[in-house]
Amino acid sequence: MTADAQLHAEQTEFIAGVAGKLNDFLSEQQEIMATISPDVAPLMGSISNLVTGGKRLRALMCYWGWRGAGGDSGDAEIVTAGCALELFQAAALIHDDIIDRSDTRRGGPSVHRRFSQLHEMNGWALDNERFGHAAAILTGDLCLSFSEESFTQIGPRAAAGSQSRRIFNLMRAEVMAGQYLDILEEVAGPVRDRSGAVDRAKSIIRYKSAKYSTEHPLALGGALAGASPELLDGYSAFSLPLGEAFQLRDDVLGVFGDPETTGKPAGDDLREGKRTVLVGFAINQAPAAESAYIDRMLGNQALGEVEVSEIRQIIVECGALDATESLIAELSDKAFSALERLPLAELPLTALRQLAEAAVSRAA
């Protein structure tokens, strides 16, 4: 088997392991739920549906962090850790979609929309949207609890006081804080110091995305395999700029992405009022009238194709898109050179390189 085939086979086996473990875990939970009432089935269905898809970026970062630190390829603990990360991600997405009023997720209805539709289909009373939000809050809470339950099942290596438990706790707290900073900037950004917009947006992506999507999962895998503090520092030097570049790419796709590929309506980030680094550059670099136009349009739910394409044009012409692409390139360079300095075996090194390339050059 070539090195590349070996990598592919190992990664496929891990992903299949995580999928199988998620399935077993959720089946067990479903048995408990069934004893309560058949009516709660849609909560479980929503969670199962959500953990079935996705790029499994976090689980894979965790896996290669583990392998890089000498963890064994056939280990059940790392599969359980991947399962916990995927459940946490599902919980975060459920609540995120409520917060961002996103009605679609991976091309299908988001969880709160699924519950609104259930309400409509059954001809239930009162407000279907409100019911959808309430049900999705509870589904997210349930999924958050499942994530934790799954993480604890790792056993002694994830026990109280362990390094991996500390990382998992910090990851949760930081992503929630980061998401708060994100929604705060949407409302406070317009009245705050404009020249600080890019720095604030950078801080937001660090906490809500980079630490959560790449840095902590990689460190978690490393810590579970007993990585040295030096190796964990090296992991961070690679994964933090990588995660930042990953989120900047996401921000670009949120404005310029093809809805067919991203599974989300074009310009959704603008309608939502997201004050990303891309938008921060535009607001600072565009002529006053155009900058004010963006400020006025951000967060306007009624934004149509015409306005979205006007804003796109401003972003391109003022050089904000270029500035963002330069930043992505700079952060990617930083990540890739840190990666090459890591004392890793060929297999995990190649795997992380491939993951990193996919993360920063993706189109969806």
Next chain:
Amino acid sequence: MTADAQLHAEQTEFIAGVAGKLNDFLSEQQEIMATISPDVAPLMGSISNLVTGGKRLRALMCYWGWRGAGGDSGDAEIVTAGCALELFQAAALIHDDIIDRSDTRRGGPSVHRRFSQLHEMNGWALDNERFGHAAAILTGDLCLSFSEESFTQIGPRAAAGSQSRRIFNLMRAEVMAGQYLDILEEVAGPVRDRSGAVDRAKSIIRYKSAKYSTEHPLALGGALAGASPELLDGYSAFSLPLGEAFQLRDDVLGVFGDPETTGKPAGDDLREGKRTVLVGFAINQAPAAESAYIDRMLGNQALGEVEVSEIRQIIVECGALDATESLIAELSDKAFSALERLPLAELPLTALRQLAEAAVSRAA
């Protein structure tokens, strides 16, 4: 010291221990949060504020469950367990208040209202109510994570696979399922079989309240102290009917309670559309026209004093209030006789008796 003074002193010491531990725990978390941004302080402030008050019913059930099973009075683990339960309760309240659109909590603004007010005070952009909801979803998620982190700090006795971990997991899943059944009944109740309304309402209070507020906390304390399966069964025979009576009392207060004492506007449960056992009895026992009137008014946010008092009158005249009070009395009797059969020392027995009396006869 008399037995009563001893009980009081011990309980006071435990409550102070939980408060101190909560304070230490949240201070540590605040230090982490402060490294992210000073902007996230309101999330921590909301959580601190919420865990400062309250009846500490769950922590106390846990404590006496522990003492009844032979646990030591000066133990740090049970204080940590109480802390985890209080944090879980705070998280549940934060999300509950969003779901139920409750703008007040213990006489002050609920968490989503606090964030809406912060938005207004600062003259931020876009919608203050939406910001409040989003921020409160995140604050609840953070608090849910804290609860778990705190629970894990108990150590080996709460490790993966332990009886106490199983109880904690089940408690979380059941309360979320029960809350879903509650909001489902609000919307599906009007189109479902009317004769099943009381039974459905009974199932809801079992899961969303009785198991969560009394049965599981008591069992958790017992399990941490190594209680036998027989003792845990005996605990359930006492605590499940107690919790049901507790919630029925809550339902009565939700319609008939004095706002000065409950800290909530009169008739809020009706405005919210809660289909409680009390309402189920009324819908089945009232004359057709009055039953239809209640059906029509439930969930109407604009319900005024006049309508609330009309509904109250219907509930009283058709015998629904009496039926509910009889059920409370019946469940209380069941709980108290099960309590007297428990093989407990005098101190925990008296403590549980006092807690139970307070739970079913309270006015707030």
